[in-house]
Amino acid sequence: MYIDSHSHLFDVRNLSNSDLKDIDAVIVLSYSKATISSALDFCKSNSKYYCALGIYPGFANEYTDEIEKFIISNRANICAIGEIGLDESYEIPYDRQLEALHRQLDLAEKLSLPVSIHLRTKRDFETFFNILTNYKNIKGALHCFNGDLIDCQQALELGFYISFACNITYKGRVKLREIAKIVPDDKLLIETDSPSMLPASFARKGENVPANTHFVAETIANIRGCSIDKIAKITRDNAIKLFNLKV
Numbered sequence: 001m002y003i004d005s006h007s008h009l010f011d012v013r014n015l016s017n018s019d020l021k022d023i024d025a026v027i028v029l030s031y032s033k034a035t036i037s038s039a040l041d042f043c044k045s046n047s048k049y050y051c052a053l054g055i056y057p058g059f060a061n062e063y064t065d066e067i068e069k070f071i072i073s074n075r076a077n078i079c080a081i082g083e084i085g086l087d088e089s090y091e092i093p094y095d096r097q098l099e100a101l102h103r104q105l106d107l108a109e110k111l112s113l114p115v116s117i118h119l120r121t122k123r124d125f126e127t128f129f130n131i132l133t134n135y136k137n138i139k140g141a142l143h144c145f146n147g148d149l150i151d152c153q154q155a156l157e158l159g160f161y162i163s164f165a166c167n168i169t170y171k172g173r174v175k176l177r178e179i180a181k182i183v184p185d186d187k188l189l190i191e192t193d194s195p196s197m198l199p200a201s202f203a204r205k206g207e208n209v210p211a212n213t214h215f216v217a218e219t220i221a222n223i224r225g226c227s228i229d230k231i232a233k234i235t236r237d238n239a240i241k242l243f244n245l246k247v
């Protein structure tokens, strides 16, 4: 029924069948040097898992020639480059983050793969959109979208998909829900970013899991005034198209 378009599922402890309830596919992304192997190995365990490899801005120092060669050698086993991006709130120097991002965008272009992008601050969004003007052929998704309406419109103009995570269920995220109303059907994705970011209905401490994609779909269906089934279908179709999945 659902495709969870962004998860770090290898980090979930005690994963059970119910954690994948109604889930047809999960995009499982690395974020560091260590998790590149974890993500690849983990994805061999279930045909619903589709691997993406990349180095996240918080670990930008770990992006090396060796990592790049390793990703290239695994081209046949991956559906995207990610999680990559920019995050001004991290201590790691912005120059270093930019270098890792540029190299991984080059790699995505070279390997004809889409990208899953993490951006947090206004500067991150503006910088990324500027960079993207040099990459006409790159397709991708802004994962766990948390920008404003202008950021969303710019991303859509650049052909990017907008992926909403469980923070859209939080009471205070009124503006985010307003933005989710205007994303065209053919650019909408849903995700959990599991194991982090539990939906609002899970006040207890714990780990997020792909089955919670349902709460994102339910919230978006409510604000767009359509059925949950419709949101499941359009986001499933979009994920299949963007990540070239054989679901």
Ligand SMILES: [Zn+2]
Pocket: 006, 007, 008, 083, 193
């Ligand atoms: Zn993530």
